[in-house]
Amino acid sequence: MSSPAISCVGLKKHYGDVKAVDGLDLEVAPGECFGLLGPNGAGKTTTIEILEGLTIPDSGEVTVLGRRWGSHERELRERLGVSLQESRLTEKLTVYETLELFRSFYERGRSPEQLMADLSLEEKRDARVGKLSGGQRQRLAVACALAGDPEILFLDEPTTGLDPQSRLQLWERIAAYKAAGRTVLLTTHYMEEAERLCDRVAIVDHGRIIALGTPEQLVAGLQAPHFVEFTTEPPIDEALLTAVAGIGERRRRDGRWFVGSSSLADTVPSLLSALDKAGARLVTLSTHRSTLEDVFISLTGRELRDE
Amino acid sequence: MSRPELDERRPGESRPHQRQPSERKPPLYTLTRARILEFVREPEALFWVFAFPIIMALVLGFAFRDRPPDPLAVGVVEGPAASAISQALEKSGLVKPRMYPDREAGLHGLRTGKITLLVEEPDGTGPVYLFDTTRPDARLARLEVDAAIQRARGRTDPSPARVVLIQEKGSRYIDFLLPGILGLNLMGTGIWGVGFSIVNARLKKTLKLMVATPMRKSDFLLAQMLSRFIFLVLEVGIILAFGVWAFQVPIRGALWLLGLTTVVGSVTFAGVGLLVVARARTLEAASGLMNLVMVPMWLLSGVFFSSERFPAAAQPFIKALPLTALNDALRAVMLEGSGLAAIAGPLAVLAAWALVSFAVALRIFRWQ
Numbered sequence: 124m125s126s127p128a129i130s131c132v133g134l135k136k137h138y139g140d141v142k143a144v145d146g147l148d149l150e151v152a153p154g155e156c157f158g159l160l161g162p163n164g165a166g167k168t169t170t171i172e173i174l175e176g177l178t179i180p181d182s183g184e185v186t187v188l189g190r191r192w193g194s195h196e197r198e199l200r201e202r203l204g205v206s207l208q209e210s211r212l213t214e215k216l217t218v219y220e221t222l223e224l225f226r227s228f229y230e231r232g233r234s235p236e237q238l239m240a241d242l243s244l245e246e247k248r249d250a251r252v253g254k255l256s257g258g259q260r261q262r263l264a265v266a267c268a269l270a271g272d273p274e275i276l277f278l279d280e281p282t283t284g285l286d287p288q289s290r291l292q293l294w295e296r297i298a299a300y301k302a303a304g305r306t307v308l309l310t311t312h313y314m315e316e317a318e319r320l321c322d323r324v325a326i327v328d329h330g331r332i333i334a335l336g337t338p339e340q341l342v343a344g345l346q347a348p349h350f351v352e353f354t355t356e357p358p359i360d361e362a363l364l365t366a367v368a369g370i371g372e373r374r375r376r377d378g379r380w381f382v383g384s385s386s387l388a389d390t391v392p393s394l395l396s397a398l399d400k401a402g403a404r405l406v407t408l409s410t411h412r413s414t415l416e417d418v419f420i421s422l423t424g425r426e427l428r429d430e
Numbered sequence: 431m432s433r434p435e436l437d438e439r440r441p442g443e444s445r446p447h448q449r450q451p452s453e454r455k456p457p458l459y460t461l462t463r464a465r466i467l468e469f470v471r472e473p474e475a476l477f478w479v480f481a482f483p484i485i486m487a488l489v490l491g492f493a494f495r496d497r498p499p500d501p502l503a504v505g506v507v508e509g510p511a512a513s514a515i516s517q518a519l520e521k522s523g524l525v526k527p528r529m530y531p532d533r534e535a536g537l538h539g540l541r542t543g544k545i546t547l548l549v550e551e552p553d554g555t556g557p558v559y560l561f562d563t564t565r566p567d568a569r570l571a572r573l574e575v576d577a578a579i580q581r582a583r584g585r586t587d588p589s590p591a592r593v594v595l596i597q598e599k600g601s602r603y604i605d606f607l608l609p610g611i612l613g614l615n616l617m618g619t620g621i622w623g624v625g626f627s628i629v630n631a632r633l634k635k636t637l638k639l640m641v642a643t644p645m646r647k648s649d650f651l652l653a654q655m656l657s658r659f660i661f662l663v664l665e666v667g668i669i670l671a672f673g674v675w676a677f678q679v680p681i682r683g684a685l686w687l688l689g690l691t692t693v694v695g696s697v698t699f700a701g702v703g704l705l706v707v708a709r710a711r712t713l714e715a716a717s718g719l720m721n722l723v724m725v726p727m728w729l730l731s732g733v734f735f736s737s738e739r740f741p742a743a744a745q746p747f748i749k750a751l752p753l754t755a756l757n758d759a760l761r762a763v764m765l766e767g768s769g770l771a772a773i774a775g776p777l778a779v780l781a782a783w784a785l786v787s788f789a790v791a792l793r794i795f796r797w798q
Binding site: 209213229 | 459
């Protein structure tokens, strides 16, 4: 493997008593789309901002494109694109003016016209930023990050708060950028986003990486490739589940059972007969393939969306 | 698949991904333009840039409208001599008598500012004047009233004086005041305009987004100062035009010199504005700091009255304030017709403030 696009070792950053980042190592290969997945407050934003050179870590080493922030800041800025969480572009400028502004900061880059084409913003060329929808604004933010035609794109929660269609649109653009061989580092608390876009994912909790791998590897690491979700009337005890075939992890949340299963073909009939025997009526039943969310829950016992 | 290589390239050399050449505008230009557009598209901000000088000018116009001075209002307490006193005062034309039934009512009139002086003659041994000696208009009223009463009672002046009225343009209060208002306005819009936009951009993390690009921080700050030029024409133009048209305030010096002075002044105060909000995180903190900086200058820097009134020991400090320097230079050019050499001192003070503010702001500026 060629030298990493981004690497950091032993990253630590605390704010007062809060350890936002607590000894984090990671390495992102060139051309890779790497996701930091975790709940709010896990330290994702602090981590990505340290890698972007915007926050100085208390300790730890950061190397980006083989350079260090302290000595090569300006060169690195020319070669990176950054989209921040919750940053707002000036509302009074038009899309074109905004792109022209950001383009002017870079020695080389893509023209406003190309950027608008890349992110389907041509129709909004002369619209004020304040009049754009959330999705359009977010696309514009990404377009600004791409103004210098960067080698690495940093995206902090790129689709948070967007409607599904806007999200899909943005995913396509990020995928297209990556397809050109560029490197992407993104943070997200949407497991679907990580699964769709990322070659590798680091699951972050309390400022540390608790799991790292491709989405497939992480999911495969679970004992159960499937999950069965059901509710019954009357509610059943956990003891009843021990008789069900092929189940692993089980948990109950708000009266709803989540049961990991190695094989749905074994588990579902076995579950139904067990319920039948106990005289419990099935109210709802659904199954899903295990996701990164299940990985997160099985690692931490909490849900990603917990805030 | 081609991948970006991580070799020892120097910036500017060709990269594996050929960046498309595209016309790149100078960042100082795009930043300045962005700032100007942002401002002119903000109706409230525009309103204040126009409205402040216009309101100021209207108030001045009302206060200094071209007519003889109002007679001073004087109270007379009812008594045996009251009507004779009142008639004498009426006849003088310089004071306007007003009757009060008793001393208590008259004192109330005095306290509430309806009259400047109260006359009473309870026992026929001569008039009694009640007034506040710290009020110049009250002291003036005492002289006028006393002269009117004594003359009515038969005093003759051994050598009657003649009076010649002078209304020379350039020596009236309005002539003194207008350059001060101009300076005040340049300071206010400079500091407020820059201050609030910076804090806003900081709160919305627009600044943080910009420092994540290769933008030069000095370009950004410089653009804030340069963008003041455009508003200058409006602000200065309105106040000057009104002053010249309504009050015939003279502009004795060269117009280019007046222009230069206002440009230097406005850039300086934009720089001071940058420094004031260099670290402020909230709008409340910023407006507190801005007032802290501006209010002393409103009072000390000779806007409404000459700064010479302050003790000599304070003069070096007062002279070093940017608003004092700006006001001195504006008055020198407008009223005395001074040339560049004569105002080099104040201009140097302004330039020093501009440079130091910019340099310090650049060092301590909080970008996120």
